[in-house]
Amino acid sequence: MESWRKVWRDGVEPLLTTEGLSALAQALRNDDDRLVQGATTSPPPLMCVQDWPCEAACALGYCGWIGDGLQTVGEVEEFFARMCCEIDHRLGEPAACRWFLNWYDETPRPEMRRELLAEVLRALRGRPDGGCPSAFRTAAA
Numbered sequence: 001m002e003s004w005r006k007v008w009r010d011g012v013e014p015l016l017t018t019e020g021l022s023a024l025a026q027a028l029r030n031d032d033d034r035l036v037q038g039a040t041t042s043p044p045p046l047m048c049v050q051d052w053p054c055e056a057a058c059a060l061g062y063c064g065w066i067g068d069g070l071q072t073v074g075e076v077e078e079f080f081a082r083m084c085c086e087i088d089h090r091l092g093e094p095a096a097c098r099w100f101l102n103w104y105d106e107t108p109r110p111e112m113r114r115e116l117l118a119e120v121l122r123a124l125r126g127r128p129d130g131g132c133p134s135a136f137r138t139a140a141a
């Protein structure tokens with residue numbers, strides 16, 4: 001199994017809410033231009049724009065922004081940072097999240113959309129009704 005896929009399945013996917021995964025699936029299906037590669041958010045997460053409304057985000061940020069109702073660049077950036085820390089912790093490897101993030105940023109968009117959508121749909125099919133662990137949902141809200 002490719003490294004990015006292992007990180008997605010074991011580190012990323014279990015942390016995302018069902019709402020976040022559903023939003024990401026829709027964005028991937030529709031090639032939503034608010035789903036960006038090569039950046040965490042738009043506007044970029046600079047201190048001077050932390051309170052500005054988020055206009056676009058990477059796959060992780062998009063799940064928190066559109067799926068979980070985060071509003072500002074700062075909120076989405078904080079969600080992204082918490083996710084990365086938790087992914088690394090779950091996988092027991094510093095910067096383990098990079099395997100997924102680098103793949104996401106560097107893969108041509110049509111291929112990324114196709115491959116990631118398959119993973120997101122797989123994850124959604126495996127969910128009962130719960131979503132992510134309640135402790136992380138509370139921390140990410």
